[in-house]
Amino acid sequence: MTIQDAAKAIEAEIVAGTERDGLDINSACGADLMSDVMAFVKDRVLLLTGLINIQVIRTAVLMDIEAVCFVRGKAPTEEMAEMARENGIVLLKTRLPLFLACGRLYEAGVREGGVRAIG
Amino acid sequence: MHYHFAVPGDDFARAGNASAEMKKILQRLGIPHAVVKRTAVAMYEAEINMVVHAGGGEADIDIGDDEITIVMRDSGPGIADLELAMQDGYSTAPELVRELGFGAGMGLPNMKRNADELTIDTAPGKGTTVTMRIRIPGAE
Numbered sequence: 556m557t558i559q560d561a562a563k564a565i566e567a568e569i570v571a572g573t574e575r576d577g578l579d580i581n582s583a584c585g586a587d588l589m590s591d592v593m594a595f596v597k598d599r600v601l602l603l604t605g606l607i608n609i610q611v612i613r614t615a616v617l618m619d620i621e622a623v624c625f626v627r628g629k630a631p632t633e634e635m636a637e638m639a640r641e642n643g644i645v646l647l648k649t650r651l652p653l654f655l656a657c658g659r660l661y662e663a664g665v666r667e668g669g670v671r672a673i674g
Numbered sequence: 675m676h677y678h679f680a681v682p683g684d685d686f687a688r689a690g691n692a693s694a695e696m697k698k699i700l701q702r703l704g705i706p707h708a709v710v711k712r713t714a715v716a717m718y719e720a721e722i723n724m725v726v727h728a729g730g731g732e733a734d735i736d737i738g739d740d741e742i743t744i745v746m747r748d749s750g751p752g753i754a755d756l757e758l759a760m761q762d763g764y765s766t767a768p769e770l771v772r773e774l775g776f777g778a779g780m781g782l783p784n785m786k787r788n789a790d791e792l793t794i795d796t797a798p799g800k801g802t803t804v805t806m807r808i809r810i811p812g813a814e
Binding site: 587588589590591593606608609610611613614616617618620634674 | 686687690693694697708711714715718719722764772774775776777778779780781782783786
């Protein structure tokens with residue numbers, strides 16, 4: 556589904572200046588630990604996180620993640636938004652908690668976790 | 675080609691700058707995408723470790739025809755039990771680091787997973803040198 560449809564499904568708004576057309580979301584991952592994102596994610600997922608710091612954006616840049624949604628009503632800092640703009644990363648924010656945001660997205664049709672085989 | 679970066683140890687917000695810069699350089703050089711990503715992730719983990727555990731250090735990257743070599747050198751406290759440190763989920767990072775999204779005990783295992791070859795030269799009180807080699811497939 557398009558990033559716009561994904562945003563609608565999780566009641567998210569797109570952070571100003573990071574809008575992008577033609578970005579499709581097929582898999583998603585919810586995590587607050589960026590080390591785990593780097594250890595397990597292999598696809599170009601939509602990352603949902605409650606963590607707010609510049610390393611979230613840097614992890615996305617290095618992992619080729621093109622969309623990040625901040626949950627629980629948190630908003631990225633201007634520095635984070637700036638780095639996201641420079642790297643073509645779409646930022647979203649929603650008031651939903653992580654579990655509900657992931658659930659809504661799953662219900663809307665995003666069913667892949669985007670991680671490597673575990674265990 | 676050789677690239678050198680100083681990794682400052684006092685600013686967590688800047689941790690990863692060298693890796694991000696290196697990723698751009700590799701992309702410009704037309705290195706295959708999978709190799710770029712593996713190099714960037716392995717170096718980023720090492721860079722974060724350097725900042726979190728060792729007060730920064732030096733990064734040296736050599737790009738050859740058929741492999742990339744990353745050497746990350748610090749003068750930190752060293753790793754007391756390397757075997758333990760290599761296990762998924764084992765971490766000595768302080769709680770503050772976990773609040774920042776790291777310290778999940780996946781750093782060294784992640785470097786091992788992404789590099790074709792990982793060697794760690796460390797001793798308590800003597801600092802740590804991490805050397806990672808990543809082969810460039812298809813290169814003659």
